[in-house]
Amino acid sequence: MVERRLVLTGDFLRPFPMPSGWESATWKNIRWLDGIVGTAARLAGFEVSTVSWDERLGVDAGYFDTPAVYRALGLPLSTDGWARLAGLAEIDAELADALLAPFRDSLVVGYEMPDLLLALLDEAGIAVVDLVLHPLRFLDDLVFALRTNRPEIHALLLANELDAELPALSAGRIRSKAAWMAPPLPLSPGTVLILGQVARDRAALDAETGRFAHLGEHGAELLDLVTGASMALFKPHPYDHAASPSQVAMRAFGSVQRTEANLYHLLAQDEVETVVALNSSGLDEAAVFGKRTVWLRPPLYAFGRTSPGPAGGFGEAVPQDGAWTEPAFWRLLAAGTAQPAPPISGMPRPNRLRKSMNADWGFGAIDRILA
Numbered sequence: 001m002v003e004r005r006l007v008l009t010g011d012f013l014r015p016f017p018m019p020s021g022w023e024s025a026t027w028k029n030i031r032w033l034d035g036i037v038g039t040a041a042r043l044a045g046f047e048v049s050t051v052s053w054d055e056r057l058g059v060d061a062g063y064f065d066t067p068a069v070y071r072a073l074g075l076p077l078s079t080d081g082w083a084r085l086a087g088l089a090e091i092d093a094e095l096a097d098a099l100l101a102p103f104r105d106s107l108v109v110g111y112e113m114p115d116l117l118l119a120l121l122d123e124a125g126i127a128v129v130d131l132v133l134h135p136l137r138f139l140d141d142l143v144f145a146l147r148t149n150r151p152e153i154h155a156l157l158l159a160n161e162l163d164a165e166l167p168a169l170s171a172g173r174i175r176s177k178a179a180w181m182a183p184p185l186p187l188s189p190g191t192v193l194i195l196g197q198v199a200r201d202r203a204a205l206d207a208e209t210g211r212f213a214h215l216g217e218h219g220a221e222l223l224d225l226v227t228g229a230s231m232a233l234f235k236p237h238p239y240d241h242a243a244s245p246s247q248v249a250m251r252a253f254g255s256v257q258r259t260e261a262n263l264y265h266l267l268a269q270d271e272v273e274t275v276v277a278l279n280s281s282g283l284d285e286a287a288v289f290g291k292r293t294v295w296l297r298p299p300l301y302a303f304g305r306t307s308p309g310p311a312g313g314f315g316e317a318v319p320q321d322g323a324w325t326e327p328a329f330w331r332l333l334a335a336g337t338a339q340p341a342p343p344i345s346g347m348p349r350p351n352r353l354r355k356s357m358n359a360d361w362g363f364g365a366i367d368r369i370l371a
Contacts, residue, residue: 002127002153002334003107006046008033010111011202012053012064014082022077024053024066029111032357033131036325037109044330051102064102069095079200080210087207088116100124115207122149122312129153129333131324132301132317135281136288138264139170140350142359145303145317146324154307154315155338160329161305162319167288171267175289178268184261187271190230193286194222194256195263195277196237199244203279203300213278216249218296223253225276225294232256233272235263237280246278267291325353 009030016025030052038048050057053066067077072095073088075081091099100120108121109129121128127150134143146157196215197204204212215222226232234250236258241247250256259266263282266272267289275286276294283293304316323329323341332341 002336003105004046004334005106006041006048007051007103007106007108008038008048009051009108009113011114012051013066013069013085013114015077015079023055027052027054030054033111036356040325040327041330043327044334046330083205083212084210086114086116086205087210096120118314122314127153134319135284136167137281138174138285139166142353142357143319144324145319147314147317149308149312149314151307152336152338153333156333157318157320158305159338159340160321160323162321171288174264175268178265183269184265185259187269188230189271191272192225192229192232192274192276193266193272194232194234194250195275195280195282196235196240196246197278197280198237198239199246213297214245214249215278216245219249221296225274226253226256233259235259
């Protein structure tokens with residue numbers, strides 16, 4: 001039986017530096033989640049609230065005192081402190097109770113929730129649905145994958161799984177358009193493309209050591225790839241900074257050419273044969289374009305169809321169609337019915353979720369080209 005009380009949250013433990021100090025890195029994500037899921041769930045009859053380190057919320061309106069958690073653990077309220085917190089396998093019972101208190105007797109729906117909180121919720125027997133931004137960003141809209149610790153909810157996720165043929169069809173359209181365009185730069189067959197990532201992105205975090213991985217730690221492997229290639233390109237992440245360890249390391253490779261070309265325009269070129277990164281979403285995308293991919297680190301999330309086990313834990317994140325944004329999906333979830341939700345209401349519009357999440361960068365250039 002799914003609780004009719006639904007609590008929306010995310011990684012409310014993650015701080016972000018501001019000129020005036022540290023604030024939540026995810027309060028906007030949680031407000032976004034409330035606008036999308038919260039609205040649909042309320043229309044489906046759920047009592048919806050949020051839990052967030054959001055200074056504009058009162059204690060009785062879902063505010064969570066994240067700095068108090070850091071003080072209790074003796075950790076600095078900083079990105080480095082968050083990295084150490086992310087690697088904790090367990091915490092004392094009193095602090096665990098404080099973290100769980102806002103979520104008891106509820107269905108918890110979160111956006112990219114931290115492993116520590118997911119484990120605590122699962123151990124407490126609380127049902128969870130965690131939304132993860134799927135790595136394929138070049139479809140008509142952003143795709144989200146959902147994972148859960150309840151087999152009956154997982155069955156509903158499978159019933160609303162994204163059509164597996166859509167990514168290949170979308171990549172084909174981009175390749176077709178690129179055939180009429182000049183290449184982004186002169187290329188030679190056998191080109192290797194190395195992708196950068198944000199220096200302190202969650203995907204680059206080694207939770208066991210509390211350190212952030214970077215390309216410089218894989219110098220020998222990169223050297224082998226570069227020397228064996230006819231041409232090597234490095235495309236930094238648009239949000240990364242020039243002094244990051246990865247960018248410093250790549251500048252040491254004199255034969256590697258830096259490029260700011262659009263990723264999808266590059267992936268549409270036959271000359272680009274291999275794509276390399278730590279664990280960038282660009283690797284998943286490159287595979288759809290038929291490229292050889294080299295993962296220097298394991299991916300952050302497991303995407304697939306594997307269900308949560310009877311002893312607890314979470315199933316794999318199932319890529320979803322748009323049904324999860326509709327009240328019908330949440331009505332089916334509340335009823336425990338594993339069947340496809342009715343078609344999305346209203347006129348389908350490309351980029352609805354992409355625009356709502358303010359995530360237009362990167363794809364926008366190709367989107368305009370295909371318009």
